[in-house]
Amino acid sequence: MKRAHALSRRERQIMDILYRSGKATAAEVRDAMPDAPSYSAVRAMLRILEEKGHLRHEQDGPRYVFLPAEPRDQAKRSALRHLMETFFDGSVEQTVAALLDSETRNMKPSELDKLSRLIEEARKKGV
Amino acid sequence: MKRAHALSRRERQIMDILYRSGKATAAEVRDAMPDAPSYSAVRAMLRILEEKGHLRHEQDGPRYVFLPAEPRDQAKRSALRHLMETFFDGSVEQTVAALLDSETRNMKPSELDKLSRLIEEARKKGV
């Protein structure tokens, strides 16, 4: 995620698949696509993304397994920041509010407890 | 944000500018681009995005002002969900934790208070 808008449609899709799964073979990447082209088209795109420096490959037995070049933590941070700036005026509070607002129904009390704890810890750190 | 990977590089960039600012003229969209092409190239892209149904225009005096076709709240929700699924295994808790982790230094106690309140409200709603 070197620059927010450096990737094309299919490139973005492939990178998201890799971020979600951590790593994947070309066949796995292809299986994760709702609108998958041919196997060789997927491989060609993976090669291009590697040339561009967005991902790398490792040998896994007879085949390659692909991983994002950028550490996941870093990519997370960038993605979060970009989302906040695009939709929430850069505000953590607004972002969290939207998260809680849209997902409340699915959260257990224990999860809410955890969040409270996280906030307490953040309070200590911030002082 | 009809489908997570429907937009190309420049299309994505333009939609993000519109979501960020709410609405913009072609000149304003262009000014917001770090790597802006010509004015007429920007207008051409805006026209294409409108044909595809992603945005609409209104007359504002002598010029058009462009707005996302999708309500901002809806787009927010979609974007949040997509981010959570891509980077946080779909977990609100993990997402919030990452937010707090990376932004703690910038948050005032009053903002943390507000978050605590939000969680309390979420707790009530969820029961």
Next chain:
DNA sequence: GAGGGTGTGCTAAATTTTTAGCATGAAACG
């Protein structure tokens, strides 16, 4: 050994995206 399945490297063509310029109209200015 032959055939089938799976994998890679590479190439080029098809397709999509992006770009910019032209023609025209309206408004502002001297």
Next chain:
DNA sequence: CGTTTCATGCTAAAAATTTAGCACACCCTC
């Protein structure tokens, strides 16, 4: 009024992206 500036609609070409097929290699089974 003439000129300049700003705006739109439109077109086509340049550029980028995406696609798929070929040649080859390796492995397994019969």
